[in-house]
Amino acid sequence: MNPHLEEEREKEKAMEGIRHKLALLPDLPGCYLMKNRDGTIIYVGKAKILKNRVRSYFTGSHDGKTQRLVSDIRDFEYIVTGSNMEALILECNLIKTHHPKYNVLLKDDKTFPYIKITNERHPRLEVTRRVLKDKAKYFGPYPNAYAAQQTKKLLDRMYPLRKCNVMPKEVCLYYHIGQCLAPCEKEVGNEVYDQMIQEISSFLSGGHEEIKKELQRKMHEAAEELNFERAKELRDQIMNIDALMEKQKITTADAKDRDVFGYAVDKGWMCVQILYMRQGKMIERHASVFPFFGEPYSDFLSFVTQYYSDNPALPKEILLPGESDESNDADGSAEPQESAESLQTEANTVNEEGPETLGAVSGANALTEWLGVKTLLPQRGLKRQMVKMAEDNARVALEEKFRLIERDEVRTSGAAQNLGAAIGLERLSRIEAFDNSNIQGANPVSAMVVFIDGKPAKKEYRKYKVRTVQGPDDYETMREVIRRRYERVLKENLPLPDMIVVDGGKGQISAAIDVLENELGLFIPVGGLVKDAKHRTAQLMVGDPPQPVSLPRDSQEFYLLQRIQDEVHRYAISFHRELRGKSMVVSKLDSIPGIGEKRRKLLLKHFGSLKKIKEASVEDFRPLSIGDKLANEIINALRDEES
Missing domain, CATH: 3.40.1440.10 (GIY-YIG endonuclease)
Structure with a gap:
């Protein structure tokens, strides 16, 4: 058939x-x-x-x-x-x-960072991407980890909350430089923490000017009392606030917190741009670029919905573009009534022309009802200018994406062709590269990556658990993996590579060629990537017996080989860490008295990782029906093992 x-x-x-x-x-x-x-x-x-x-x-x-x-x-x-x-x-x-x-997917590794004030007897500030229902205070989201860390760094200098994850037995450096109240040795009242948390919350909610004025007052008092060292510290804090806020682009008179969205589409790709307005000032922006396959506005609304589904720090107002809004009224005239309901007639007209998707007005109304946050589709005035700014930035980011793609395609496809010519091949399109990973023979694994016309084809990557090799025998590991890969290629009639690349020199090349030619009857060029003393790509060896290929270190061909070697090494290492991490989690938890298989699974399901268990407080274990004594034993056992 x-x-x-x-x-x-x-x-x-x-x-x-x-x-x-x-x-x-x-x-x-x-x-x-x-x-x-x-x-x-x-x-x-x-x-x-x-x-x-x-x-x-x-x-x-x-x-x-x-x-x-x-x-x-x-x-x-x-x-x-x-x-x-x-x-x-x-x-x-x-x-x-x-x-x-x-x-359109908001993947876990794309979640935004937040600043968290922990709900503990002695609270701390921390940057986290994981939002829990733990009665802590969360502020954000921040567009990137750097912005969140810089803000936390400033607050650490201004407010002496404890910095240690685990309470030390004696005061540390932070106490001596005035950045901690030393609750490990001194009694700190709740009213002190309440005052600091109130000021930090005000700062993170946009009240920078009020905090700045209070610092200026304290600075003048210190100067009048001739405490110049303290006055200098306060002056530095004021300057740090100014530095943090100097990138603001737009201000509004009502000092309201807003998220402003804009999007652009082209060639099957979408870019969504978010402008973060806090206390009426634009403090940051964030762009997400991704392929999309549905209706543009419907997929844009999907992005917005996913963005807010796990977001505990909602603004007071959300501004969205219209579905086919091409207006560009920037004359600053007074804004009309701009709620979603007032635009219903216009939106219905748009939707009569095509299938009944959830359009702009319906989407805005649904978001307002669901989030309890006013969602607007501004048509003119300052708010329309803000949306247009987000749209313009999205368009620029998308154009930049295409320029980078075109540049990479020219560089990498040309590099693959030139590399083929350098080793005497008429055609070099598909390269399959292998790398092995083990630590003193433990959990040996191998990985294969595929590059087609100089670009990684990630759907064709493969991982291998080594079955027959005991101990750190790189040659035999290479033989097993090459045999398994190309036996399957022959059996399932999969595409053959134009070249195979192994991580190593003459020994690895000879092992691969022996299996290919003498066992499988395949004659495919095999190259080995040799590293220097600093573990960087040094040269390519090809042939039987292997001979070095002369390639300039600054050539695109050499750059392509570096990318291939780095990528296959990263892929192999990540697989090895994944396997090793699983076995370590089991051994660490199983060694704690009172923790069996059922409780181990429950702990990992609730906290998500061993690291999160180790960082948890005693109170965090109570929802799992684990008493304070056992919780302390778990925490201490994990922390002792790390130290």
């Missing part, structure tokens, strides 16, 4: 089932879940009218990126909701649960 013909028949059968289901779709709001041939959810969307929106995927023509999504669809489900707000929240939850490949 022709596989292509079989696939076409399977697709036609699936489309027949889809057509029957399309006829039954309701005229109601809700979410739809698109599935592929394996039943995996590949896209989640929301709609004001499910019937119109879902049908639009299977009628008419689509652009290239949407066509890729549609070509993968073999079935769909839908869930009716009671309102647009419910559809918005349900879509967010479904995306987080299923991680569909075609959806």
Whole structure:
């Protein structure tokens, strides 16, 4: 049977089932879940009218990126909701649960940092990306870790909260330089902490000017009392506040906290720009660039919804662009009534032209209802200027992304071709590279990365647990992994590489060639990347027997080899750490009396990692029905092992 013909028949059968289901779709709001041939959810969307929106995927023509999504669809489900707000929240939850490949995803490693005032007897300041329901105070989000750390650094100088994760037995340096009240030795009253927390909260909520005035008053008092050293410290703190706030671009008279959103789309990519306005001043901005496959505005709203779903620090007001808002009224005229309701007529006109997606007005109303935060679609005046500024920045960031992609493509594809010519190959497109990782033979692993035309093809990366080799034998490890990889390539008729690269010199090259030629009958060029004394890429060796290839150290070809070696080494090391970390977690927790398998799983599920358990307070264990005595034993055992 022709596989292509079989696939076409399977697709036609699936489309027949889809057509029957399309006829039954309701005229109601809700979410739809698109599935592929394996039943995996590949896209989640929301709609004001499910019937119109879902049908639009299977009628008419689509652009290239949407066509890729549609070509993968073999079935769909839908869930009716009671309102647009419910559809918005349900879509967010479904995306987080299923991680569909075609959806806009706010991934965990992209979460924003917050500054946290811990809820403890002696509170601390810390920067965290993990927001817990632990009665602590969270402020943010900050666009990047640097901004959060700089703010915390300033507050550490201004307010003498304790700095130590674990209470020491005697006073430390922070006490001697006036940055800690030394609760380890001295009694500190609650009223002292309450006053500091109130001032820190005011500062982090935008009350910089009030704090600055108070510092100026204290500085003058210190100078009058001839305490010039203290006056200088206060002057430095004032200067640090000014330095922290000097990047402000826009101010508004009402001193309100706002998040201003703008977005731009081009060539299947979207950029969302967020401007952070605090106390009426723009203090920071953040851009996220990602591919998208659905309707632009609908996917933009998905981004905004996910952004706020785990965000405990909400502004007083959110400004969004309109769905097809091209106005550019920057004359500073008075702003009209700009709530979402006042724009309903205009939005309905827009939505009559296409499928019933959850448009600008519906989205703004849903966000207002869900978050309890006023969400506006400004049409003119200063607020419209702020939204346009966000849109302009998004457009610039997207153009910069394309320029970088084009530059990298020219550099890397040209480098791959030139590298092939340098080693005598007519064509060099696909390179598969291998690296081994172990510590004194423990948990030996290997990894393979693939570069096509000089660019990493991450979906084709592979990890290997070494099965047959005992101890740190790099040559035998290479033989096993090369054998396993290319036996599978031959068995499943996968594409063969134009060149194989191994991490090492003559021994690793010879081991790989022996397996390829004498066991598998494959004749593929094998190169070895040799490192220097500083563990950096030094040269490429190719051939049998291996000979060095002369490449200038500043050439694009050499740069490509460095990228390949760094990438495969990173991938192998990360896999090895993952395996080693799992075994270490088990051994560390299992060695504590009173902790069995059930409690170990419960602890890891609740805290997320060994590091978080170690940093927890006794109170954090109580929701798990773990008493204070056992909690102290767990914390002390983990901290003692680290020290």
